[in-house]
Amino acid sequence: THFGFRTVREEEKAKLVHTVFEQVASRYDLMNDLMSGGLHRAWKQSMIDWLNPPRGARPFHLIDVAGGTGDIAFRFLERAGVASQVTVCDINEHMLGVGQGRAEAKAFEGRIEFACGDAEHLPFPDNSFDAYTIAFGIRNVTHVDQALREAYRVLKPGGRFLCLEFSRVAVPGIDDIYEAYSFAAIPRMGKWVTGDDAPYQYLVESIRRFPDQETFKRMIGEAGFGNVSYRNVTGGVAALHSGWRL
Ligand code: SAM
Numbered sequence: 001t002h003f004g005f006r007t008v009r010e011e012e013k014a015k016l017v018h019t020v021f022e023q024v025a026s027r028y029d030l031m032n033d034l035m036s037g038g039l040h041r042a043w044k045q046s047m048i049d050w051l052n053p054p055r056g057a058r059p060f061h062l063i064d065v066a067g068g069t070g071d072i073a074f075r076f077l078e079r080a081g082v083a084s085q086v087t088v089c090d091i092n093e094h095m096l097g098v099g100q101g102r103a104e105a106k107a108f109e110g111r112i113e114f115a116c117g118d119a120e121h122l123p124f125p126d127n128s129f130d131a132y133t134i135a136f137g138i139r140n141v142t143h144v145d146q147a148l149r150e151a152y153r154v155l156k157p158g159g160r161f162l163c164l165e166f167s168r169v170a171v172p173g174i175d176d177i178y179e180a181y182s183f184a185a186i187p188r189m190g191k192w193v194t195g196d197d198a199p200y201q202y203l204v205e206s207i208r209r210f211p212d213q214e215t216f217k218r219m220i221g222e223a224g225f226g227n228v229s230y231r232n233v234t235g236g237v238a239a240l241h242s243g244w245r246l
Contacts, residue, residue, distance in 0.1 A: 010142050017140045020199040021068070021092045027193055028069050028098065034189050043233050044071055044135060047164045047240055050231070051131060053080035060084040063129040063154060065119050065147075066091075066137020070099030070112070076133075077108050087129070089115045089122065119147040127156045135164040139210045148223035155245040161225055165216070166207040167232065167239035174235055182207065213239050 021028075032040045053076060054060050060080060064072045067088035076086055090096050096114045103112050117123040119134070119141045132151045141147045151161050169175040182204045190200030211219065213230050216239075220228045225243030232239050 014142055016199070016202055018092060020202060022094050028095070029071075031190070031193060034193065035186055039234055039237070040136075043164055043238050043240075044075055046231075046233055047072065047133060047135060047162055048075045048079050050240055050242060051076070051133065051160065051162055053084055053131070055079070055081045057081060057083050060130045061128070062086045062131045062133060063089060063122075063124070065089050065122070065132065065134045065151070066140065067135075068092075068095040068099065068137075070102055072133050072135050073099070073112055074102070074106060074108065077111055082111075085111045085113075087113050087115055087124075089117045089119075089124075091116065091118050120150060122150045122154050124154050126153050128154045129159060130156060131160040131162065133162045133164075136166070138163055139165055139206050144211075145219060145223065148220060148225075152224045152245055157245055159245045161220065161241075161243040161245070163216075163220075163241045164238060165210060165241070167210070167216075167236050168212040170213075170232060170236040178237060213241075216241055 036043075053062070058081065060083065062073075062076055062080075062084070064076070064086055067073055067090050070088055073086040073088045077084065088096065088099055090099075093116055096116060100114050103109060103114075115123060119137065120143055132155055134147075134151070138144055138147055155161065169178045186204050187197040187200040190203075191197035210216075213232065213236065217228050217230055220241055220243045224245070226246040228241065228243040230239050230241040
């Protein structure tokens with residue numbers, strides 16, 4: 001961007017991201033399971049394990065950005081103490097709608113709220129949350145650095161940032177298989193399930209363009225976070241990054 005204006009390409013990206021998640025909202029979990037071979041479940045659990053929210057009576061407020069259908073939020077509520085609550089924030093109403101329905105079915109009302117908002121301009125005041133999570137969301141954001149600054153802003157001092165995102169496979173041999181799998185199989189599966197492969201081509205390309213583990217770690221530090229570290233999951237197919245607002 002120049003002087004705050006979005007360029008045409010950015011506008012297109014934002015629109016495409018919206019179309020992708022509007023199309024897949026109802027079949028979102030099926031797509032996740034198909035594409036990751038079910039692994040996304042274990043990865044999400046690892047994120048909650050690393051977050052390790054208090055289980056006692058201490059209040060703890062999480063914001064899960066790009067929270068979509070509530071996958072992270074529900075895992076969090078199942079794990080954390082009864083005084084904990086979660087705000088799911090997503091830019092897409094269709095995804096939030098699916099999550100809202102599920103929250104009612106799970107009887108989590110009262111501990112969960114859904115808010116429509118952009119990771120780059122979160123509709124919350126400074127110092128609001130004890131932790132910020134974002135799973136498979138930051139890759140879709142137009143300006144990653146801006147989203148990281150927003151994460152920092154809404155966290156309380158002492159608050160924790162955790163991000164789960166596709167990353168770079170660090171295991172020789174597996175990297176080639178993974179390339180072949182993602183570039184051929186994922187768009188084909190997308191076409192099979194939703195009737196369109198273009199959005200999935202976008203997804204695969206966005207994974208490829210996203211910074212590697214060390215670069216992303218540096219970006220998190222540049223946004224102001226301290227004690228930044230990361231853990232690979234499944235050989236680096238995805239990575240968990242952690243940072244603290246000190
Ligand atoms: N976190 C969920 C999970 O792991 O299952 C959903 C991940 S889904 C791949 C990506 C989500 O990011 C979509 O629900 C999409 O609407 C949302 N999203 C894309 N751009 C966003 C933005 N700028 N701000 C907030 N959410 C965004």
